[in-house]
Amino acid sequence: xxxxxxxxxxxxxxxxxxxxxxxxxxxxxxxxxxxxxxxxxxxxxxxxxxxxxxxxxxxxxxxxxxxxxxxxxxxxxxxxxxxxxxxxxxxxxxxxxxxxxxxxxxxxxxxxxxxxxxxxxxxxxxxxxxxxx
Amino acid sequence: xxxxxxxxxxxxxxxxxxxxxxxxxxxxxxxxxxxxxxxxxxxxxxxxxxxxxxxxxxxxxxxxxxxxxxxxxxxxxxxxxxxxxxxxxxxxxxxxxxxxxxxxxxxxxxxxxxxxxxxxxxxxxxxxxxxxxxxxxxxxxxxxxxxxxxxxxxxxxxxxxxxxxxxxxxxxxxxxxxxxxxxxxxxxxxxxxxxxxxxxxxxxxxxxxxxxxxxxxxxxxxxxxxxxxxxxxxxxxxxxxxxxxxxxxxxxxxxxxxxxxxxxxxxxxxxxxxxxxxxxxxxxxxxxxxxxxxxxxxxxxxxxxxxxxxxxxxxxxxxxxxxxxx
Numbered sequence: 001x002x003x004x005x006x007x008x009x010x011x012x013x014x015x016x017x018x019x020x021x022x023x024x025x026x027x028x029x030x031x032x033x034x035x036x037x038x039x040x041x042x043x044x045x046x047x048x049x050x051x052x053x054x055x056x057x058x059x060x061x062x063x064x065x066x067x068x069x070x071x072x073x074x075x076x077x078x079x080x081x082x083x084x085x086x087x088x089x090x091x092x093x094x095x096x097x098x099x100x101x102x103x104x105x106x107x108x109x110x111x112x113x114x115x116x117x118x119x120x121x122x123x124x125x126x127x128x129x130x131x132x133x
Numbered sequence: 134x135x136x137x138x139x140x141x142x143x144x145x146x147x148x149x150x151x152x153x154x155x156x157x158x159x160x161x162x163x164x165x166x167x168x169x170x171x172x173x174x175x176x177x178x179x180x181x182x183x184x185x186x187x188x189x190x191x192x193x194x195x196x197x198x199x200x201x202x203x204x205x206x207x208x209x210x211x212x213x214x215x216x217x218x219x220x221x222x223x224x225x226x227x228x229x230x231x232x233x234x235x236x237x238x239x240x241x242x243x244x245x246x247x248x249x250x251x252x253x254x255x256x257x258x259x260x261x262x263x264x265x266x267x268x269x270x271x272x273x274x275x276x277x278x279x280x281x282x283x284x285x286x287x288x289x290x291x292x293x294x295x296x297x298x299x300x301x302x303x304x305x306x307x308x309x310x311x312x313x314x315x316x317x318x319x320x321x322x323x324x325x326x327x328x329x330x331x332x333x334x335x336x337x338x339x340x341x342x343x344x345x346x347x348x349x350x351x352x353x354x355x356x357x358x359x360x361x362x363x364x365x366x367x368x369x370x371x372x373x374x375x376x377x378x379x380x381x382x383x384x385x386x387x388x389x390x391x392x393x394x395x396x397x398x399x400x401x402x403x404x405x406x407x408x409x410x411x412x413x414x415x416x417x418x419x420x421x422x423x424x425x426x427x428x429x430x431x432x433x434x435x436x437x438x439x440x441x442x443x444x445x446x447x448x449x450x451x452x453x454x455x456x457x458x459x
Contacts, residue, residue: 005262005425005428006202006262006263006264007198007199007202007428007432008202008205009202009432009435010428010431010432013435015431015432015435016431017427017428017431027246027250028245028246028249028434028437028438029242029243029245029246029437030242031240031242031454032242032448032450032452032454033242033441033444033448034241034242034245034444035444035447035448035452036452036453036454036455037232037235037454037455037456037457039457039458052458052459054229054232054297054298055232055235055457055458055459056228056232057241059444059447059448059449060447060449063447070225071225071228071229074221074225075222075304075305076304085455086455086456086457086458087453087455089458091458093171096171
């Protein structure tokens with residue numbers, strides 16, 4: 001058999017190489033052929049929060065976990081993985097950033113909203129005057 | 134591995150966008166903020182990003198083929214292991230990138246269909262065969278070097294999910310570069326026959342490497358808007374110059390020659406001069422008429438078709454597809 005290609009998949013598996021015209025009509029994959037999506041959370045170090053690292057396609061949570069381990073724990077050391085279906089995550093997208101705007105008027109709940117030194121100094125000064133008399 | 138450059142379409146008829154939202158969007162990018170999937174974005178931004186990230190993903194998955202071919206023939210066990218790790222990385226990169234593109238609203242199945250039908254493109258270099266072991270060394274060193282230059286630039290772009298994927302990818306690419314360099318150095322400092330082998334591989338790969346960053350700025354489609362939106366981060370010629378500046382001296386250090394008699398750095402301007410690559414060949418190959426286009430797509434198609442029964446066996450038809458979050 002003459003060697004058609006350096007790629008053993010072509011020569012040994014004997015794949016038919018199509019011409020450009022016929023390949024145009026190909027639709028190899030249908031909807032959901034690559035399954036649903038999962039979101040992956042990983043912990044980089046014990047003691048740290050889990051944080052979102054990416055997403056992937058899997059048929060069930062067990063496979064999603066295995067694929068996540070390979071994709072997100074293969075090269076960098078991590079200490080744990082959580083996965084969840086994307087569709088199970090609830091989020092609000094409209095004007096999200098505005099919603100989380102902090103209210104700078106509520107200084108009564110900030111450490112910086114309490115200034116006592118002026119009072120203490122004033123108190124000390126007056127006390128000193130009294131004791132000097 | 135992806136060089137980009139060649140892929141932007143001229144925007145179709147200017148799409149009318151809400152001028153207030155557009156101004157906010159542009160101000161945000163100008164301030165160095167990232168755009169996230171649920172943010173408002175111009176239609177043209179979405180379209181061009183899908184196109185670019187999708188092509189990048191295809192390039193990773195197709196790029197694994199010419200190298201994957203050599204796993205069984207890699208000289209020695211350590212090189213076999215290293216090449217397997219590299220090929221696995223490339224396929225992992227494709228997965229990360231497909232997810233980033235999906236956040237913009239195109240499902241992965243559609244992207245793979247468009248790849249197999251020839252509708253979407255991928256980096257042109259992978260339409261050439263790796264005929265010897267030295268070819269894989271040159272690819273791993275110089276094509277990955279070019280890809281890093283492109284990807285480091287793009288990781289400072291404006292679209293959050295793409296930037297995050299690229300940061301991960303760049304980390305792994307640095308191993309590819311070292312591995313490739315090691316293989317080239319081994320051959321270039323070896324026997325006369327090994328030297329000849331690596332020189333011939335370099336001769337074969339030089340024109341595709343010069344094509345890698347896409348057509349010269351003089352003839353490429355206008356990309357000012359895409360540069361302003363931080364979709365495209367550097368011009369094709371700028372990236373090519375950067376590559377030449379970093380790698381030509383390293384190639385010459387090994388006593389190898391580069392098959393371009395005009396190649397030299399103009400000491401006054403600091404700009405590299407070279408023979409203009411054959412952009413007609415580039416166009417011909419990218420449109421399907423290269424030595425390996427048909428075979429690359431045939432292998433990809435076979436993988437999807439032969440894996441179908443496994444995927445179907447695991448599929449629960451009641452599930453619903455959701456666009457990944459970020």
